Amino acid sequence: MELVEKSRIAELNEAATVESLVGLADDAMRSELGIDCRRVGGGLLVRMRAAPFIPYFTRAFALGVTEPMTNAVLDEVTDGLKEAGGDVLVVQVAPPQETDATVELLTSGGWERGGTWAKMMRPAGPAPSVDTTLRIDKVGPDRAADFGRVLIEGMEMPPIMTTWAGLQVDAPQYSGFGAFDGDDLVGVGVLHVHEGAAQLAGAATLPEFRGRGVQLALMAARINAAHEQGAQWVTAETGSETPEHPNPSLHNMYRAGLTLLYHRRNWLLRI
Numbered sequence: 001m002e003l004v005e006k007s008r009i010a011e012l013n014e015a016a017t018v019e020s021l022v023g024l025a026d027d028a029m030r031s032e033l034g035i036d037c038r039r040v041g042g043g044l045l046v047r048m049r050a051a052p053f054i055p056y057f058t059r060a061f062a063l064g065v066t067e068p069m070t071n072a073v074l075d076e077v078t079d080g081l082k083e084a085g086g087d088v089l090v091v092q093v094a095p096p097q098e099t100d101a102t103v104e105l106l107t108s109g110g111w112e113r114g115g116t117w118a119k120m121m122r123p124a125g126p127a128p129s130v131d132t133t134l135r136i137d138k139v140g141p142d143r144a145a146d147f148g149r150v151l152i153e154g155m156e157m158p159p160i161m162t163t164w165a166g167l168q169v170d171a172p173q174y175s176g177f178g179a180f181d182g183d184d185l186v187g188v189g190v191l192h193v194h195e196g197a198a199q200l201a202g203a204a205t206l207p208e209f210r211g212r213g214v215q216l217a218l219m220a221a222r223i224n225a226a227h228e229q230g231a232q233w234v235t236a237e238t239g240s241e242t243p244e245h246p247n248p249s250l251h252n253m254y255r256a257g258l259t260l261l262y263h264r265r266n267w268l269l270r271i
Contacts (some may be wrong), residue, residue, distance in 0.1 A: 003261070007096045010121050010235045010261055011062040013197040014141055018056075018248040020174075020192060021201070022046060024167040033160065038080070041073035042066035045080045052086030052160050055142040055266070059090040064097030078109075080201035082271065089269040094119065095262045106267050116240040116263035120253045124198065124231045127256055129221035130211040132179070136221050139176040139188065144169045145187045147176050154187070154204025165202070168192075177221045179205065191225055198226030200236035200253075215249065217258040232260065 022030075022037045032034060034049025035057065052058045060077040063069055074091075082087040091111065093102060139147050141206060148166025154214035168190045169176035179203035187205035191198060200222055205214045226234050240263050241247040 002098045003091060006121060006175060006261055007094050007119075009197055009233055010066055010119055011043075011065050011243040013194060013199050013233070013235050014237065015062040016194040016197075017192040017199040018046055018200055019044055020171075020194070021168070024171055025164050029164050033164065036083070040080065040184075041069060042078050045077055047081055047084035049084050050160055051235040054157065055090050058084045058086060059092060061092035061264075063091065063093060064099075064102060065094070068105070069093075069097070069102045071109075074105060074109055078229055078269065081171065087271055089271060090114070090202055091267045092117065092264050093267060093271075094264050098265060111187045111267040111269045112191070114266035114268040116265050118240045118247075118250055118253075119261040119264050120236045120238070120250075120258040121261045122223075122234050122256075122258040124223070124227045124234050125257075126227060129222035130213060130217040132218045134158065134186065134212060135180040136217045138181060139169050140177040141170045141184065143178070143185060144176075147178065147188050149192075150185055150188045150206060151202055151204050154206055155202065163250070168202070176224070177218050177225070179209070179218060187214035187218060189215070189222055191222040193226060193229050193231050196231055196238070197235060198222070198229070198231040198232045200234065203249075209221075218253045219252060219263055222258060 019037055037046035041063050043061040048057040144166035147169050148162040151165045152162045168174045173193055175191040177189045178185045186209040187202035190201035192201050223234055238249040239247050241250050
């Protein structure tokens with residue numbers, strides 16, 4: 001399969017996951033978090049006033065995948081992202097869509113090249129076996145509050161997001177997996193399956209339990225679940241690694257059989 005088609009699957013799968021996650025929040029949660037998302041130019045714009053400094057929840061991406069990038073699209077993206085507050089806007093453009101025309105469009109609008117995210121992908125299928133001293137199992141709705149707490153604490157995100165994060169445990173298309181030390185939930189991972197593609201979504205381990213193979217084991221469990229649910233592809237993303245900033249999450253993805261699809265550029269507009 002060519003890169004353009006793989007990119008289309010990976011980018012749209014990520015967009016479907018984020019759109020679904022925002023959709024889990026009821027009106028009260030949306031108001032409290034100041035979160036919303038909408039389709040723009042075939043991509044997705046997501047914004048959250050409660051934490052505009054978290055790029056995952058205030059950005060536009062998957063642009064140019066199904067529709068051309070135009071001045072009108074970029075203007076709508078810019079106006080929408082400004083509503084979240086913050087002093088830096090983020091637009092992510094995958095290499096197949098980062099044409100000369102798109103680069104000219106962005107640079108002429110004052111956007112600058114920033115860092116990159118590693119976009120990862122693998123065919124669905126059995127994951128490599130992983131040894132860990134902790135028990136890996138699905139998390140039921142009775143532990144949704146614990147799940148949300150571990151995910152938000154482990155990712156060092158605002159506590160206001162805890163209840164919302166816990167909704168992923170048993171929502172349609174979602175599966176929540178946990179690492180247990182006895183009965184204590186100490187690590188979590190989210191799987192979202194949409195139209196034959198699975199996304200390794202949020203994951204975290206409490207600091208005192210890191211270095212024990214938790215996240216690799218949770219990746220393996222989710223990859224196997226994706227295969228059992230009939231997914232054809234598994235996708236994920238994480239920060240690109242540099243010599244100054246190694247990324248253990250990226251190494252775990254390689255060990256779990258994912259391969260690098262590309263480094264996706266963050267385009268930044270300082271306001």
